[in-house]
Amino acid sequence: MKVFPLVTAAVLALSATSIWAQVKVDEPWVRGTVAQQKATGAFMRLTAEKNARLVAASSSVAGVTEIHEMAMDKDVMKMRQIPALDLAAGKATELKPGGYHVMLMDLKQQIKAGDTVPITLVFEDEAKRRFTQEVQAPVKALGSAMPIKH
Numbered sequence: 001m002k003v004f005p006l007v008t009a010a011v012l013a014l015s016a017t018s019i020w021a022q023v024k025v026d027e028p029w030v031r032g033t034v035a036q037q038k039a040t041g042a043f044m045r046l047t048a049e050k051n052a053r054l055v056a057a058s059s060s061v062a063g064v065t066e067i068h069e070m071a072m073d074k075d076v077m078k079m080r081q082i083p084a085l086d087l088a089a090g091k092a093t094e095l096k097p098g099g100y101h102v103m104l105m106d107l108k109q110q111i112k113a114g115d116t117v118p119i120t121l122v123f124e125d126e127a128k129r130r131f132t133q134e135v136q137a138p139v140k141a142l143g144s145a146m147p148i149k150h
Contacts, residue, residue: 023048023087023123028137030117031097035110041068042102042119042137043095048087055084055130056122063106065119070098079103084124113141 028044046054057065066081077098085100087093095101102119104111111117119135 022050022125022131023052023054023121023133025121025133025135026092028119028135030104030111030119030137030139032113032115032139032142033107033111034142037110038107039103039105040107040111041097042104042117043097044102044135044137045092045094046087047092048089048123051089051126052087053084053124054087054121055124057102057119058122059104059117059119061108061111061117062104063108064104066103066105067100068103069100087123111139113139115139 024047026045026047028042030042031040033040042057042059054067057067059065067083067085068079069082069085070077070079072078081103082100085093085095093100102121104117115138117137117139119137121133121135122130123133124130
């Protein structure tokens, strides 16, 4: 019996588990679209165990996926892409309508209530090491505000 390969596999599995646990994703959802609509938003609550950053996202339903924020600029609400979203250790960061969100653009099909949208989130820790997390986000009907519970 070769113990070394088993120990190595166990250590690698534990390491992967600790990476996956670095950011907890709660209540992900995507807003449904109407026919011909080419963009929508994905929303969720992110809680990092240690300081981290959301640096990218991707989804098979969209040609382009970006991290966005909505903010007031001289009494006008504006949406813009941001390069990353800082996640403070132990503090929940909400991605919600009217605030931070993941923007899914150049949609390949209509996103309908009841569907599930796969999203890959890319995070970076303080040492600049990247890790990903797969999210399955249910689609809520167009017009749903779906407030995030606290």
